[in-house]
Amino acid sequence: QKEVEQDPGPLSVPEGAIVSLNCTYSNSAFQYFMWYRQYSRKGPELLMYTYSSGNKEDGRFTAQVDKSSKYISLFIRDSQPSDSATYLCAMSARYSSASKIIFGSGTRLSIRP
């Protein structure tokens, strides 16, 4: 079993819809949770970073962590065609040491105009 599971999609929604992207994980020691956006043939871009449980909002994006269920979500409100990309979740147990960041395989999202 992978430490981090992410549905690969593709997920296709109409413009303006609310999008929900999710990851599950098995390691209860994970405390730091990240979401990256990756456009086709480009490097990932860090969207949001959260520590422990709770919600974090940044414009149209909301990151949610439920440690009791080992489940994290990224919500995108008022989705735009420019949001079409692959979204990667990532997590780690410690704040330092790059070797312990575990990435999900990514969900491909398409927003239809």
Add this chain to the structure above:
Amino acid sequence: DGGITQSPKYLFRKEGQNVTLSCEQNLNHDAMYWYRQDPGQGLRLIYYSQIVNDFQKGDIAEGYSVSREKKESFPLTVTSAQKNPTAFYLCASSPSQRPQETQYFGPGTRLLVL
């Protein structure tokens, strides 16, 4: 215009050949990283460096080598010992030893085997 540059964008390797991927950053970041991305898989860490003249193996270092002689540069060599090198290679940097909070990626190099 600050950022991370990687070259070349595409690279072709023949059997038994070593190839070197370039990564340069002008963000004045101390830490730099190399990741490999395969279809349907998450990013996997190859090597990372937290300071000049020092680097550590990541999760999949076999068949790869790096150097960190300058703060701005962190080249990756894919050696002939790497039997399955076809992948998308990503270089990243962070301003401290806390990549969870801030990590910037370059545009990537796609390596193909002839």
